[in-house]
Structures are given as structure tokens and as C-alpha cells.
Amino acid sequence: xxxxxxxxxxxxxxxxxxxxxxxxxxxxxxxxxxxxxxxxxxxxxxxxxxxxxxxxxxxxxxxxxxxxxxxxxxxxxxxxxxxxxxxxxxxxxxxxxxxxxxxxxxxxxxxxxxxxxxxxxxxxxxxxxxxxxxxxxxxxxxxxxxxxxxxxxxxxxxxxxxxxxxxxxxxxxxxxxxxxxxxxxxxxxxxxxxxxxxxxxxxxxxxxxxxxxxxxxxxxxxxxxxxxxxxxxxxxxxxxxxxxx
Amino acid sequence: xxxxxxxxxxxxxxxxxxxxxxxxxxxxxxxxxxxxxxxxxxxxxxxxxxxxxxxxxxxxxxxxxxxxxxxxxxxxxxxxxxxxxxxxxxxxxxxxxxxxxxxxxxxxxxxxxxxxxxxxxxxxxxxxxxxxxxxxxxxxxxxxxxxxxxxxxxxxxxxxxxxxxxxxxxxxxxxxxxxxxxxxxxxxxxxxxxxxxxxxxxxxxxxxxxxxxxxxxxxxxxxxxxxxxxxxxxxxxxxxxxxxxxxxxxxxxxxxxxxxxxxxxxxxxxxxxxxxxxxxxxxxxxxxxxxxxxxxxxxxxxxxxxxxxxxxxxxxxxxxxxxxxxxxxxxxxxxxxxxxxxxxxxxxxxxxxxxxxxxxxxxxxxxxxxxxxxxxxxxxxxxxxxxxxxxxxxxxxxxxxxxxxxxxxxxxxxxxxxxxxxxxxxxxxxxxxxxxxxxxxxxxxxxxxxxxxxxxxxxxxxxxxxxxxxxxxxxxxxxxxxxxxxxxxxxxxxxxxxxxxxxxxxxxxxxxxxxx
Numbered sequence: 001x002x003x004x005x006x007x008x009x010x011x012x013x014x015x016x017x018x019x020x021x022x023x024x025x026x027x028x029x030x031x032x033x034x035x036x037x038x039x040x041x042x043x044x045x046x047x048x049x050x051x052x053x054x055x056x057x058x059x060x061x062x063x064x065x066x067x068x069x070x071x072x073x074x075x076x077x078x079x080x081x082x083x084x085x086x087x088x089x090x091x092x093x094x095x096x097x098x099x100x101x102x103x104x105x106x107x108x109x110x111x112x113x114x115x116x117x118x119x120x121x122x123x124x125x126x127x128x129x130x131x132x133x134x135x136x137x138x139x140x141x142x143x144x145x146x147x148x149x150x151x152x153x154x155x156x157x158x159x160x161x162x163x164x165x166x167x168x169x170x171x172x173x174x175x176x177x178x179x180x181x182x183x184x185x186x187x188x189x190x191x192x193x194x195x196x197x198x199x200x201x202x203x204x205x206x207x208x209x210x211x212x213x214x215x216x217x218x219x220x221x222x223x224x225x226x227x228x229x230x231x232x233x234x235x236x237x238x239x240x241x242x243x244x245x
Numbered sequence: 246x247x248x249x250x251x252x253x254x255x256x257x258x259x260x261x262x263x264x265x266x267x268x269x270x271x272x273x274x275x276x277x278x279x280x281x282x283x284x285x286x287x288x289x290x291x292x293x294x295x296x297x298x299x300x301x302x303x304x305x306x307x308x309x310x311x312x313x314x315x316x317x318x319x320x321x322x323x324x325x326x327x328x329x330x331x332x333x334x335x336x337x338x339x340x341x342x343x344x345x346x347x348x349x350x351x352x353x354x355x356x357x358x359x360x361x362x363x364x365x366x367x368x369x370x371x372x373x374x375x376x377x378x379x380x381x382x383x384x385x386x387x388x389x390x391x392x393x394x395x396x397x398x399x400x401x402x403x404x405x406x407x408x409x410x411x412x413x414x415x416x417x418x419x420x421x422x423x424x425x426x427x428x429x430x431x432x433x434x435x436x437x438x439x440x441x442x443x444x445x446x447x448x449x450x451x452x453x454x455x456x457x458x459x460x461x462x463x464x465x466x467x468x469x470x471x472x473x474x475x476x477x478x479x480x481x482x483x484x485x486x487x488x489x490x491x492x493x494x495x496x497x498x499x500x501x502x503x504x505x506x507x508x509x510x511x512x513x514x515x516x517x518x519x520x521x522x523x524x525x526x527x528x529x530x531x532x533x534x535x536x537x538x539x540x541x542x543x544x545x546x547x548x549x550x551x552x553x554x555x556x557x558x559x560x561x562x563x564x565x566x567x568x569x570x571x572x573x574x575x576x577x578x579x580x581x582x583x584x585x586x587x588x589x590x591x592x593x594x595x596x597x598x599x600x601x602x603x604x605x606x607x608x609x610x611x612x613x614x615x616x617x618x619x620x621x622x623x624x625x626x627x628x629x630x631x632x633x634x635x636x637x638x639x640x641x642x643x644x645x646x647x648x649x650x651x652x653x654x655x656x657x658x659x660x661x662x663x664x665x666x667x668x669x670x671x672x673x674x675x676x677x678x679x680x681x682x683x684x685x686x687x688x689x690x691x692x693x694x695x696x697x698x699x700x701x702x703x704x705x706x707x708x709x710x711x712x713x714x715x716x717x718x719x720x721x722x723x724x725x726x727x728x729x730x731x732x733x734x735x736x737x738x739x740x741x742x743x744x745x746x747x748x749x750x751x752x753x754x755x756x757x758x759x760x761x
Contacts, residue, residue: 076631090622101619105631107612114611
């Protein structure tokens with residue numbers, strides 16, 4: 001069963017067709033990678049899934065619910081979380097607060113509850129703290145909760161970003177590892193090593209789709225992408241969509 | 246190269262000194278110092294100011310020297326002093342020659358009286374006075390250089406900028422304080438004690454200070470509200486005065502006898518004012534909050550002016566009293582007693598501050614406050630982690646507006662009057678300034694900022710016409726020395742962190758007094 005299904009998704013910026021009638025599916029529980037040269041439309045498609053862009057044409061379904069009319073926060077609430085190519089944390093908030101913000105859609109305390117510190121609000125806050133601690137332990141940041149996010153070393157910032165993304169999951173962590181992942185990554189060894197399937201984009205159009213082995217042998221991919229000397233990887237650009245099981 | 250930099254510092258401070266003379270600040274310093282020490286002459290004060298600035302020039306020049314040997318230091322000080330002296334000597338010669346020739350200098354420079362010039366020339370001829378000035382200022386530059394060498398061992402500047410924070414951490418690290426903080430109800434005891442002090446406060450103060458500090462208090466409430474909008478949510482609102490005005494006009498229209506004669510009870514009007522101001526916040530917010538940063542600032546600025554101009558427009562004169570405002574605004578009563586004097590208003594204001602601080606503090610440490618801060622840090626990411634940014638912006642705007650409306654109600658009722666000129670752009674800017682000066686996002690910072698911004702001008706009344714000038718200079722100085730604000734927000738966790746690091750020192754040292 002497909003957790004995400006895109007049908008003929010098209011996104012234009014003026015005369016430029018960034019994503020051109022793209023069909024794309026992610027089977028439940030799999031790791032699917034999206035690759036392509038710079039400007040191929042990977043990030044644009046990503047932004048269509050997460051609701052920051054509204055596609056001009058086509059449809060997007062997450063667990064059979066249409067995403068095209070939803071706001072980014074509503075889409076997140078359904079269980080899609082993302083991390084960024086260049087890490088984007090809430091720099092002037094503590095590590096713990098970053099993870100707590102990640103739980104935003106799972107918490108219910110509103111203005112009144114917050115002002116009056118109702119018993120329900122207190123209990124929810126305590127549970128949220130506990131869950132955040134668990135997340136931080138999971139990514140190896142236990143004991144760093146009081147640090148300002150901006151003071152973390154680079155690698156730990158990435159860990160924190162992942163913890164923040166995981167925190168939006170509805171289930172507790174031990175049930176949560178059945179993630180479905182959409183990966184955008186320029187590092188070919190990573191992509192070929194972990195992906196179940198790979199989709200290659202060029203100029204907004206899908207030019208190949210298959211297992212890593214099939215992609216590596218595909219002449220069109222080599223011409224469009226690997227042939228330009230990018231096979232060895234262009235650096236540490238990574239972006240992940242983790243979708244709730 | 247050092248010579249060029251040093252001479253630039255000398256010229257710069259010389260120019261500052263010249264401005265002081267031209268604006269009459271030297272004469273003012275003379276009057277003030279003379280007043281403090283009961284001197285008959287104004288000369289000591291005037292020269293104290295001149296010499297102080299010249300010495301400062303020397304200090305600045307030496308600071309420009311990368312690795313100061315003794316000779317280099319002295320040369321830098323000398324160069325700065327010479328340039329400083331030249332600037333002043335030439336200007337003084339020019340001015341006194343002009344005065345002697347009977348030129349109408351005062352036409353442009355009101356403060357340049359012959360008497361003021363005599364303070365500097367000692368009645369000498371222009372050339373002699375200029376020479377004297379040159380020698381004295383050169384010496385002052387050298388003194389500055391020597392002073393830097395002498396004070397190098399003690400970095401006073403760093404102490405000045407970190408002082409308050411250091412004092413606080415040291416205080417929190419005291420064994421007695423530590424013991425107290427670990428007790429079960431320490432928080433409640435602190436709050437209770439603070440409240441008790443506040444309750445006796447108005448008794449001690451006279452009518453004048455009750456009124457002045459009441460104004461400070463109203464600005465504290467305003468500041469706490471804007472702190473939510475700007476400090477927490479990061480929305481730059483330059484039209485905040487609009488909500489203040491709405492609160493004030495609501496209480497005026499509903500309680501005054503004049504344009505409508507509704508004459509409602511004050512206590513009923515308070516919630517109405519708060520709710521309507523919050524509603525105005527939402528109504529303004531819906532179209533405006535789609536903008537970001539500078540654009541938001543400009544649009545809100547316009548809104549603030551629209552409300553003020555509307556309130557004095559001809560079309561609404563029947564409704565708002567037009568430019569003449571509304572008189573005889575009703576005050577609060579309690580069981581048939583009239584409690585609308587400054588004294589009783591102080592209590593209402595204190596209560597308002599406590600409530601506002603309570604609300605702000607609880608919001609800050611909740612899901613709502615975290616969502617605001619996340620929006621401030623990165624709006625896109627905030628949306629991506631599931632925060633409906635428009636809703637939370639509206640919440641911030643409405644909460645801020647509600648507090649502004651509340652203080653507007655108190656303000657108009659206490660003054661028994663409201664009019665369009667109470668709500669100029671300057672109010673918005675003042676409130677924004679106090680939030681920034683206190684330390685963005687910090688609740689005690691708002692109180693400190695309001696005291697400085699609204700209280701200091703009262704203390705500076707001695708300076709008469711130069712009050713606002715001195716005030717501006719102080720603000721600039723503060724932003725240089727403590728750019729993070731008077732009382733910057735450190736999260737509770739961060740404090741604990743610091744305390745844990747610091748607590749090693751006093752424990753290892755001597756602490757026999759911590760017994761029962």
C-alpha cells in the first residue's frame with residue numbers, strides 16, 4: 001500500500017515548469033530517494049508535499065487523504081515531518097524547547113489552560129517533557145537539554161533536527177521506528193546504499209525510476225546526471241521526509 | 246598610521262567639546278556643579294566638562310594603538326591633545342574675536358552669551374585665551390594617555406558592562422540564597438513578600454510620586470503587552486498606541502457625561518475595554534499579519550496614525566469629542582466610595598501589573614509561548630513543525646492589544662480626560678524603546694526599562710531644557726555598554742546551569758554561617 005501518492009503534479013513559476021506532471025508513489029515502510037541535478041525540481045516537489053507550495057495541477061494523497069488544499073501545519077499534524085538541507089533549528093531556544101515545539105501538534109493546551117496552568121495543562125506539559133527527554137536520549141543528546149540550539153556542534157544540530165521531526169509523531173518512540181522515508185541526498189553512496197527505490201528527476205520530469213542497481217545502469221541517468229561528474233557526490237546536502245507509519 | 250588615528254580621535258572629541266560650548270552645555274555643567282558644591286563661580290563645572298571630554302579623547306587615542314609602549318602611548322595622547330586643543334583654540338579665538346567686533350552671534354547660537362564665553366576666556370584677549378585653551382587641552386590629552394597606562398591593570402569597562410549580571414549570579418550563588426531557593430515554598434514566599442512591599446508602597450509615596458510612578462506603571466503594562474508581540478512573537482508593531490487609544494476612548498465614551506452621557510460603572514467598562522481592544526487587535530491582524538518584518542512595521546505604523554487622526558476628525562466629532570477630547574471621564578468607585586485619587590489608582594495599577602506579569606510569565610513557559618518563540622526564530626520552520634502561524638500571530642496581537650486596552654482604560658480614567666494628542670506615534674516608540682532597553686522578551690526587563698525610560702526623565706528635570714538631550718545620550722550609551730538590555734531574559738534552565746557552575750567556589754571557600 002502506498003502511504004504517499006502523487007498523480008500528475010505540476011508546479012509552475014511563471015513560464016518555468018519546475019515540476020512537470022510528476023507521478024510518484026512511496027510504499028508504506030520503504031525508503032525512497034529523489035535525486036537529480038541541481039534545479040531538477042526535487043525541493044519544489046518536496047515543498048508541494050509539505051504544503052508550502054500549492055501545485056497548479058495534479059493530486060497528492062497521504063494515506064488516501066488529499067493534501068492539495070491543506071496548510072503546512074495541517075499536513076504536519078497528519079504525520080509528515082521534514083528536516084532541511086541546511087539545518088534550520090530554532091537557534092535561540094534551548095535544545096529541549098526545540099523538541100517541545102516539535103510536539104506542538106500533539107499537544108492541546110490553549111491560551112486559557114496556559115494562563116491558568118490548569119491540572120490538564122500541567123499534566124500534558126509533564127508528559128511532553130518526558131517524551132522530549134526520550135527523544136533526546138534516542139538521538140544521543142541526553143543531558144544537553146539546557147543548551148542553546150545554536151551552541152551545539154554541527155553533527156548534534158542535525159541530531160536535534162531529527163529529534164524535532166520525530167517528536168511530531170503521534171505514537172511513542174518505541175512504536176515509531178516503522179518510518180517511511182523520502183530522502184533527497186546528493187551523496188550517491190548513501191542513496192544507493194539505503195534506498196529501496198530511487199526516482200531521478202531532470203527539468204521537472206521523471207527520467208528514471210527503479211532499484212538502486214537499475215538506476216546506476218540507466219543510460220539516461222548517466223547522461224543527465226552521473227555523466228556530469230557528480231557521481232562522487234556534491235557534499236553533504238541532505239533532506240528527509242519521514243512519514244508516520 | 247597611529248598618528249592619523251590619534252589625531253582623528255582628538256578632532257572628534259574636540260568637535261564634541263565645541264558642540265557642548267555652542268549648545269551651552271558647559272554653562273549648564275557650571276551651574277549644576279556650582280549648585281551641588283555651593284560655589285559662587287560657574288567656572289569649575291564648565292572646565293570639568295571640557296577637561297573630562299579632552300581626557301576621554303586622549304584615552305580613545307591610546308586605545309587605537311595596537312601594542313602600546315610607553316612612548317607610543319604618550320605620543321598618541323599628545324597628538325590627540327594637540328588636535329583637540331587646536332580645534333577649541335581656533336574656535337574660541339574666532340568666537341571671541343567676533344564677539345569683540347560686535348557680531349550678532351546670538352542670532353544663531355542662543356547660548357553663546359558674552360558671559361558664557363567669559364567662562365572660557367577668563368576675560369583674556371582672544372589670542373591669549375586661545376593659547377591657554379590649547380595648552381590646557383594638550384595637557385588633558387596627555388593625562389588621558391597616562392590614565393590608560395595606569396588603569397590598564399584594572400579593566401573597569403568590562404566590569405561596567407558585565408556588572409549587573411555578575412552581581413546577580415554571585416547573589417544567587419550565596420549559600421543562604423541557595424538554601425532558601427531549595428525550600429518548598431520559596432517561590433510563593435518571594436511573591437508574597439514582593440506583593441506586601443508593593444501594598445505599602447503607595448503609602449510612603451507622596452501624591453507627586455504616586456502620579457509619576459503610576460505613569461511608569463501604566464507603561465509597564467503597555468510594555469508587557471508589546472513584549473508579547475515583539476519580544477516573544479517577533480512581530481514589529483509600531484502602531485501599538487492604537488490599542489491604548491481604543492481602551493482610553495472606550496472608557497471615556499462609556500463613562501463621561503459629555504458626548505453620550507452613558508455614565509457606566511468603571512468596573513464594568515474595564516472588561517469591555519479589554520475585550521474590544523483585543524478584538525481590534527484581531528481585526529487589524531487579519532489583513533496585516535500576512536506581511537513580515539519591515540512591511541509589518543510600516544503598516545502598523547500607519548494604523549496607529551489612522552486611529553489618532555480618526556479620533557480627531559470632523560466626521561467623528563460627535564462620537565469622540567474631536568480635537569478637544571472627552572472631559573470628566575469617570576473614575577472607579579468601591580461600595581459607594583470614590584477611589585479615583587492617584588493613591589488608589591496606584592493600587593489598581595499595581596494589581597494590573599501583577600496580573601499582566603502573571604499572564605505573560607505563564608504564557609511564556611507554555612506551548613503557546615514556545616510556538617511564539619519558534620515563529621520569531623524561523624517562521625517557515627515553525628509552520629513546518631505544525632504551528633498555524635496566522636492563528637498564533639493573531640493570539641499574540643490580541644493579547645498585546647488587550648493589555649494595551651487595559652492600560653488605556655486606566656490612563657484615561659486616572660487623567661479624567663482623553664484626547665487625540667495623548668496617542669501620538671511617540672507613545673508607540675517609547676513603549677518599543679522600553680522593551681528593547683529592558684531586554685527583549687524579559688519580564689523584569691520591561692519593569693527596568695519603564696523605570697529608566699519614564700522615571701529617568703523625571704529625575705533629570707534638574708537639567709531643564711537639556712533633559713531630552715541628556716536622555717538621548719544616556720540611551721545611546723546604554724545601547725553601547727549593554728546592548729542586550731538592562732535585564733536580559735535568561736531562561737530558568739540557563740540560570741540553573743550557571744548556578745551549577747558557580748556553586749563550586751563558595752562551597753569550597755568559607756561558609757560557616759550557613760548553620761541554623
